[in-house]
Amino acid sequence: MADLIAADQLRLFIERIERLEEEKKGMADDIRDVYNEAKSQGYDVKTMRAVVRLRKMEKHARDEADALLDTYKAALGLS
Amino acid sequence: MADLIAADQLRLFIERIERLEEEKKGMADDIRDVYNEAKSQGYDVKTMRAVVRLRKMEKHARDEADALLDTYKAALGLS
Amino acid sequence: MADLIAADQLRLFIERIERLEEEKKGMADDIRDVYNEAKSQGYDVKTMRAVVRLRKMEKHARDEADALLDTYKAALGLS
Amino acid sequence: MADLIAADQLRLFIERIERLEEEKKGMADDIRDVYNEAKSQGYDVKTMRAVVRLRKMEKHARDEADALLDTYKAALGLS
DNA sequence: TGCATAGGACA
DNA sequence: TGTCCTATGCA
Numbered sequence: 001m002a003d004l005i006a007a008d009q010l011r012l013f014i015e016r017i018e019r020l021e022e023e024k025k026g027m028a029d030d031i032r033d034v035y036n037e038a039k040s041q042g043y044d045v046k047t048m049r050a051v052v053r054l055r056k057m058e059k060h061a062r063d064e065a066d067a068l069l070d071t072y073k074a075a076l077g078l079s
Numbered sequence: 080m081a082d083l084i085a086a087d088q089l090r091l092f093i094e095r096i097e098r099l100e101e102e103k104k105g106m107a108d109d110i111r112d113v114y115n116e117a118k119s120q121g122y123d124v125k126t127m128r129a130v131v132r133l134r135k136m137e138k139h140a141r142d143e144a145d146a147l148l149d150t151y152k153a154a155l156g157l158s
Numbered sequence: 159m160a161d162l163i164a165a166d167q168l169r170l171f172i173e174r175i176e177r178l179e180e181e182k183k184g185m186a187d188d189i190r191d192v193y194n195e196a197k198s199q200g201y202d203v204k205t206m207r208a209v210v211r212l213r214k215m216e217k218h219a220r221d222e223a224d225a226l227l228d229t230y231k232a233a234l235g236l237s
Numbered sequence: 238m239a240d241l242i243a244a245d246q247l248r249l250f251i252e253r254i255e256r257l258e259e260e261k262k263g264m265a266d267d268i269r270d271v272y273n274e275a276k277s278q279g280y281d282v283k284t285m286r287a288v289v290r291l292r293k294m295e296k297h298a299r300d301e302a303d304a305l306l307d308t309y310k311a312a313l314g315l316s
Numbered sequence: 317t318g319c320a321t322a323g324g325a326c327a
Numbered sequence: 328t329g330t331c332c333t334a335t336g337c338a
Contacts, residue, residue: 024106061215171275182264196250
């Protein structure tokens with residue numbers, strides 16, 4: 001019977017993952033919809049993607065810079 | 080002034096996309112968490128991924144078969 | 159005979175790739191050596207890696223911003 | 238002043254690393270070029286990668302066998 | 317952490 | 328449709 005329980009547990013894990021995967025796919029579809037909507041308003045999708053990519057890179061750089069600053073402060077015994 | 084409005088509209092599109100991208104990333108993080116939780120219960124992650132992939136393929140195959148069946152039915156004037 | 163020639167050509171491609179892979183590995187080894195040398199001088203390798211990563215990200219962001227500016231200019235019919 | 242010198246030294250380390258990273262990237266680009274050239278001659282890139290990987294594994298195996306042989310020889314007091 | 321592959325976007 | 332590139336999976 002332990003096997004049955006284990007099988008159930010595994011099945012639950014798999015189903016949770018599959019549900020999350022579906023939601024993730026839904027998000028991707030929504031994103032595509034927004035791009036298409038913008039396109040129908042006359043915006044250039046390729047440029048918009050470049051903007052989004054750039055902003056993401058800048059955010060990452062900012063976050064990493066903050067983390068680095070913390071590292072320095074810790075190394076110098078500052079707050 | 081049309082330009083200002085256009086800039087606002089563009090900004091809104093970009094922000095919608097960024098919000099959706101964040102949610103999508105959240106989903107990916109959740110999925111990873113579930114795999115890790117299963118792993119901590121003694122399940123093999125690689126095998127679980129294989130199972131998920133296989134079930135997805137089977138679902139695709141089933142969906143395609145259903146679509147084909149619909150096509151046949153339509154061609155034959157059936158419900 | 160065409161097959162022999164083809165086999166030779168393929169072999170030459172493979173050998174060129176293998177030579178380049180070795181040189182690439184040599185570069186990776188050199189990089190590790192520099193980190194170790196810096197470490198022996200009292201520098202923290204992890205922090206140094208963070209600095210290198212940050213500078214690379216900032217450079218990418220700058221390059222992408224330049225490219226985006228060009229895209230805008232082209233879209234607006236400017237130089 | 239020691240700090241200034243240390244900062245200079247650190248900067249030099251970072252710049253050496255960045256130069257080496259660029260060269261390494263150049264190697265990777267060259268490798269990609271060779272694969273693309275082979276592809277344009279009708280070769281299958283994926284298969285070529287498999288060949289390169291296989292030969293590398295075989296080389297490792299050979300090197301290990303050689304090392305083992307040396308160990309035996311040393312243990313037996315042979316040249 | 318770096319590499320290889322698979323999936324999605326663009327021409 | 329085919330290529331390119333990013334994003335994910337694997338060692």
